[in-house]
Amino acid sequence: MLKTVIEKEIRDLIGSTKFAITFGACAFLIIAAFWGGAARYGLHQSHYEASRTQNLRQLEGMTDWTAVGSTNIFLPPQPLSTLVSGVSNDIGRTTLVTGRGETSAMDSRFNEDPIYAVFRFLDIEFLFQVILSLFAILLGYDAISGEKERGTLRLTFANAVPRHTYLLGKMTGSFIVLGVSLLSAVAIGSLLLPLMGVPLAGEDWGRLALIVLTGLLYFGVFLTLSVFVSAMTQRSSSSFLWLLVIWIVSVLVIPRVSVLMAGRAVEVPSVDEMASQKARLSSQLRDEFIDGLGHFSTEGRDITGDPTRFLMTFMDSLTDVRETKMQEFAGRLNEDRFNRQREQQKLAFGLARISPAASLSLAISRLSRTSTELKNRFFEESMTYKESFGQFMKEKTGSNAGGSMRIITVGGPSENAEEPKAIDPSELPVFRFAGASLTEAVNESAVDMGILVFFNLLFFAGAFAAFVRYDVR
Amino acid sequence: MLATLIQKELRAIILSPKFFGSFAICSILILLSVFTGIQEYKASQKQYDAATNLVNEELLVATSWGNLDTKAYRAPDPMQVFVSGLSYDVGRWSNISPETGVKLRHSAYSDDPIFAVFRFVDFAFIVMFVLSLIAIQFTYDAVNGERESGTLRLVFSNAVPRAKYLLAKCVGSWLGLAVPLGVPILLGLLLVLVMGVPLSVGHWAKIATLLALSLLLFTFFVFLGVLISTLTRRSSVSFLVAILVWVLFVMIIPRAGVMAAGGMVNVPRVAEVEAQREGFANERWDKFYADMIKVWENSCSISAEGRWQSMKAEDSARKAIEQEIEEFDARLQEDLQQRRTRQEDLAWTLARFSPAAAYQLAAMSLAETDTQNKTQYEDAMSTYREQFSQVVEQKRAESGDELGISIGMSMTPDGKQEIAVGSSRDLGALDVSDLPRFEPPKQTYAETAAPTVVDFGLIMLSILITFAGAFVAFLRYDVR
Numbered sequence: 001m002l003k004t005v006i007e008k009e010i011r012d013l014i015g016s017t018k019f020a021i022t023f024g025a026c027a028f029l030i031i032a033a034f035w036g037g038a039a040r041y042g043l044h045q046s047h048y049e050a051s052r053t054q055n056l057r058q059l060e061g062m063t064d065w066t067a068v069g070s071t072n073i074f075l076p077p078q079p080l081s082t083l084v085s086g087v088s089n090d091i092g093r094t095t096l097v098t099g100r101g102e103t104s105a106m107d108s109r110f111n112e113d114p115i116y117a118v119f120r121f122l123d124i125e126f127l128f129q130v131i132l133s134l135f136a137i138l139l140g141y142d143a144i145s146g147e148k149e150r151g152t153l154r155l156t157f158a159n160a161v162p163r164h165t166y167l168l169g170k171m172t173g174s175f176i177v178l179g180v181s182l183l184s185a186v187a188i189g190s191l192l193l194p195l196m197g198v199p200l201a202g203e204d205w206g207r208l209a210l211i212v213l214t215g216l217l218y219f220g221v222f223l224t225l226s227v228f229v230s231a232m233t234q235r236s237s238s239s240f241l242w243l244l245v246i247w248i249v250s251v252l253v254i255p256r257v258s259v260l261m262a263g264r265a266v267e268v269p270s271v272d273e274m275a276s277q278k279a280r281l282s283s284q285l286r287d288e289f290i291d292g293l294g295h296f297s298t299e300g301r302d303i304t305g306d307p308t309r310f311l312m313t314f315m316d317s318l319t320d321v322r323e324t325k326m327q328e329f330a331g332r333l334n335e336d337r338f339n340r341q342r343e344q345q346k347l348a349f350g351l352a353r354i355s356p357a358a359s360l361s362l363a364i365s366r367l368s369r370t371s372t373e374l375k376n377r378f379f380e381e382s383m384t385y386k387e388s389f390g391q392f393m394k395e396k397t398g399s400n401a402g403g404s405m406r407i408i409t410v411g412g413p414s415e416n417a418e419e420p421k422a423i424d425p426s427e428l429p430v431f432r433f434a435g436a437s438l439t440e441a442v443n444e445s446a447v448d449m450g451i452l453v454f455f456n457l458l459f460f461a462g463a464f465a466a467f468v469r470y471d472v473r
Numbered sequence: 474m475l476a477t478l479i480q481k482e483l484r485a486i487i488l489s490p491k492f493f494g495s496f497a498i499c500s501i502l503i504l505l506s507v508f509t510g511i512q513e514y515k516a517s518q519k520q521y522d523a524a525t526n527l528v529n530e531e532l533l534v535a536t537s538w539g540n541l542d543t544k545a546y547r548a549p550d551p552m553q554v555f556v557s558g559l560s561y562d563v564g565r566w567s568n569i570s571p572e573t574g575v576k577l578r579h580s581a582y583s584d585d586p587i588f589a590v591f592r593f594v595d596f597a598f599i600v601m602f603v604l605s606l607i608a609i610q611f612t613y614d615a616v617n618g619e620r621e622s623g624t625l626r627l628v629f630s631n632a633v634p635r636a637k638y639l640l641a642k643c644v645g646s647w648l649g650l651a652v653p654l655g656v657p658i659l660l661g662l663l664l665v666l667v668m669g670v671p672l673s674v675g676h677w678a679k680i681a682t683l684l685a686l687s688l689l690l691f692t693f694f695v696f697l698g699v700l701i702s703t704l705t706r707r708s709s710v711s712f713l714v715a716i717l718v719w720v721l722f723v724m725i726i727p728r729a730g731v732m733a734a735g736g737m738v739n740v741p742r743v744a745e746v747e748a749q750r751e752g753f754a755n756e757r758w759d760k761f762y763a764d765m766i767k768v769w770e771n772s773c774s775i776s777a778e779g780r781w782q783s784m785k786a787e788d789s790a791r792k793a794i795e796q797e798i799e800e801f802d803a804r805l806q807e808d809l810q811q812r813r814t815r816q817e818d819l820a821w822t823l824a825r826f827s828p829a830a831a832y833q834l835a836a837m838s839l840a841e842t843d844t845q846n847k848t849q850y851e852d853a854m855s856t857y858r859e860q861f862s863q864v865v866e867q868k869r870a871e872s873g874d875e876l877g878i879s880i881g882m883s884m885t886p887d888g889k890q891e892i893a894v895g896s897s898r899d900l901g902a903l904d905v906s907d908l909p910r911f912e913p914p915k916q917t918y919a920e921t922a923a924p925t926v927v928d929f930g931l932i933m934l935s936i937l938i939t940f941a942g943a944f945v946a947f948l949r950y951d952v953r
Contacts, residue, residue, distance in 0.1 A: 017709075029725070040732070047741070047742045050741065054749055054752070055744070055748045058748050060752070090586050090589040106578050107744060114844045114847055115813075115817050116731060117559050117562040118558075118727075118731065118833065119727040119833070122728040130724070131724070138716065237490070238490050241610075244498075244606075245494055248498060248603060249498075252594055253502070255590075256593060256594050257505070260512065260513075270524075272523060276530075286540075344587060348587055361590065
């Protein structure tokens, strides 16, 4: 019996114009999004490579590492970031590393190229969140009330069909058809990625699979919700209206309002105030540094050879003192802000999760490494790189002064002076961005996936309860 | 006759069950968007005030002209309550110093990415996204729905001209939908007044233009729905077609246009350009110091008068190199700006195939939250930097303050090392009253409204096309 109902539902759906149109549009959009994502990834990758090459090229022809002083590191584009943008376009991607002090990332893509910020990107995140849910509603809004209006519901129950079998069959049928058709579109899209030169490691395929799974769960939420609402209403036009209202509220209203509310509830110290405090301390420390320099003397030291090395070590020790003080102060400020931001975020996302659209967006941005966590990661890893850069500079020049300086020796032993050798820029330590691992991402997104499963079950149960009492006439 | 038909249409819309729901959701969304817009505007205004105060304080406690620099902030504008545009995406401030160029950095979203996760919804977005959907929802079955229910046949069994009937349909649904929406919009404006957002006459003119533009876009979608309903026989089909066309116009064409332009015109990353500049600068300075070493080596043997001469020569050589680097940088920046303009022009042309995109672009231009605004601020800040640098350079020359620290080390004949640290500072505060302060660029109403003429024209044109299309299609419509 169940099989017959499922079969009937499948045949119904596949034969309907509605399915043909929505599926056609959906498949087209999904494939276009994958194609666009892959093309954009190529573009971003080439920009990234060009910036890196240019960054090393500027060192060419230099003969002294002390004159280098600083280098830029760049956040590499993540293979999945063009599919699920998250906040990857909003956070800074370039960090100037001087071996000392605090790093701060600059040049977010939207700041640099605001043209993209006007309409934003057509990516999988947007497609799933906005369009797929709308299509789920289109396909499900008249599941029950439409059949009633056409009179087929009455006919069906004139036979000995149990109501729960009917509903189960209807839902399974539509889920199979839609799931299979969506998956086939996604499969074609995913195949485009390696074809267009997006390097996907085994782990990335796992991420992609989980993203698609989350998308399907989200689709399921809106499908079961549509059936639920359709079983609650007598007319299909009013069920569509109700669903439209729910859709707008959950996609547009709840996520934004919860972030705004959290912004009001948890006060986060302003960056300007922090920057000003840091700048004040920094200028004070600079004065102390200059005072300290005056105390340098070479008395009692063996000054044969290169006398500047004493000065360098002396300056290094002074800078160390300056750096420790600065770091202590800045660390305290940063930590305070970081903790408050954390708190704010927890509250905001907690509230937003009332809406499945928020859960979807949070889960898939975590899975593709483009969540708000990306900014903290990049900061932490650039601080680690700063250490190794400082170490490198110390090895090369005997000092990690931070910032470029030039040592010019006038006179001195000019007889044995040889032509200074050009430095080799490739010796610079290479910055490799690791990002969150798959297990971490899965752990973090498990909550949201769980919420989506819960919504599925809830609406299914609701649809069931409503349908059992439904007046089929 | 026309009045009767319009009345009938109005009654049909207002009495329909979906009217109340749609009206309620639109009202809530419009009020919510205005309310949050005001909150956000006030927060940014507060942040801006605090930041500019800090900048002034920092100038007051500065002790040396040698390393004096300052910051210039972008000022929030009350229009961002309605059209937030790029105001949270573009950097909030730039360093102003004689040594480095102007560059806007630290966008609100990059400082607090949490707000970027679910972006703000402003009035323009509601109009473009929700009101257009509602318009289509009410008109997709304007003609074929009547045919299905059989009323179309009845109407035309009387002596009703088709032209009049269609006109009444369009006017009736337009009145029935647009007039009720005036209520939440007026309430929103009232909210703006009550919550004390400072609005000048120019702002009100901009708001009026924005509302006119919104009304036009709404009209376009109403007529588009009617057009689709005259082109199809069954309302279930026209419903789907309408939604698809809506998705296409509102979400696909604008994004696809920009993405296509991004692929077609290559704009290098800023980091790349900066590295190019750095490379050039390093090369020049290397050469400079190589030359200087020769001069210094000789300077031991020349008289005090000669040393003074060589110092002056060094100074002018340094200036010349700085100039050269600035010129090189300006060339690079100009090239970058040209590519960007080309990319933008192409992107906007492609996106404007959708009236919704034209609306969004016009709204952002009105609110001064578009890409032009960034360029304007950068230009104004560059001008400010020149004025600022001029004063600082002059003061540096007067006070003898220098940038950086010079450490001199010399060997006395008896083999002793001597070191002299030259740094420029005195502990007293500077007299910064001569320093210019940054004034945000201001645009008159005419300047902001001028670029929107194209978009006005485009939306009007698309209204005419849809109306004419609906008219032609309906004249041939089989009413049975």
